Amino acid sequence: MFEVRVTADFAAAHFLRDYNGKCENLHGHNYKVYAHVRGEVLNEGGMLLDFTKLKAALRKVCKELDHTNLNDKEVFDQNPSAERIAMYIFHGIINELKDEGVDLSFVQGKKDPYLFAVDVFETDTSRARYSIL
Template identity: 30%
Template sequence: MYTVTKEIHFCYGHRLLNHKGKCRHLHGHNATAVIHLESTQLDELGMVCDFSEIGDYVKKWVNQNLDHNMLLHSDDPVLPLLQEAGESVYVMPNNPTAENIARLIFDYVEAGGYPVVQVSLHETDSALASYRKP
């Protein structure tokens, strides 16, 4: 089995609805998404996937949707205020946790036809959440 891994760095803001701790407040992170691709075969160049190809694919979407953006649950009461103020917001159907953001990126990579097996999101240097299909 062959694997390749590509890291994407971006910044985002969020808050978690109904969280008991300080994550209930608006705050931000410098995140690293780690995309793992896997294949039993290599392409004609001897690669699972060219690093720049997967990097460009994911970076373009992340830059358009997540980077320097506020990620909020669709039920967040501050959402209408930020939208009325013209702020850029990415609306999620669930809490914008590291786990759910990892799943969001995984689904995008998978929809692009890449052999993704796992996406991990470093929310901080010491906190990592991952999503992979069962």
């Protein structure tokens, strides 16, 4: 099994509803995001996936979030936790790449590359992961 990873970042504000603590107040993070792709089959160039395509998709999705108040985005239902952000970015990458003719969707038994996980770091020591397995 091969795995590749690319990284992007964005800065955004948010607050958490239904939370009792300092994170219920508006605050911001410099988020770091990792996108992981796995697969068993390399292309004719000996690569699992062209880093450029994966980075472009990840950066496009992160750009939509950059310098925003994440609570303003309906998709997060007023609770933009790191877990929900990771899921949003995961599905956003899939959609961006499908638009480019690259399908990284997971199918049981598939040996071709698929998006395995997205990690969202709020800080260097706090990470949430959305994964298909």
